[in-house]
Amino acid sequence: MDLEMQKFKADFFKALAHPLRIRILELLGDGDKSVNEIQSLAGSEGSAVSQQLMILRTKNIVTGTKDGNRVIYSLRDPLIIELLAVARQIFNNHLVDAITLLDKFSEDSDKAENL
Template sequence: MNATTVPLYQAKAEFFRMLGHPVRIRVLELLRDGPLPVRDLLAAIQIEPSNLSQQLAVLRRSGIVSATRESSTVVYELAGGDVAELLRAARRILTVMLAGQQDLLAQLNDSGTEAAAP
């Protein structure tokens, strides 16, 4: 392995770190339904324009979104359909994880009421 080669697990970790910001995730969710101009992203996310610009730059540099200029408007879109599938997979995984937590919480609540019974 030469000095510039990164192990796959490290590349994956970097990819997930790039996704590890709530604004970036929200942008990707919004773009899942199709391209949007920056003004629509700002209206939906309601953060400072400079913050959104910074997060969009990270997504653009990673190649996960692309930007095109239409006169004075910059429009963003997902660079590929795999990103939308990744978001759907994350939703499925979280649903299972949270359901498991709900089950555990119900068990804890049940065991607490059993201990309090005379």
């Protein structure tokens, strides 16, 4: 069972491993949207958006519902937005660590020059 869960998690994170897919999920976090709306808001061409949406649908991360001749996309599970928020916090923590390290390096460098 643990191996199955680890495989699920690995596949899930692979599905998230593209900047446009992340952007699409962030946009859908604000509400359901059509391909054209996503394309416009993401500033990307329609074929790229459609391709990434297909991957997200295949992995059951988003769902699509027909509305006339349009398909309206939504998040399958709104918890994905919390996951992305946690990822942003982790990224920010890494930035803080890197800035702190750079500041320390700069201070050490200044001290060495003054000797």
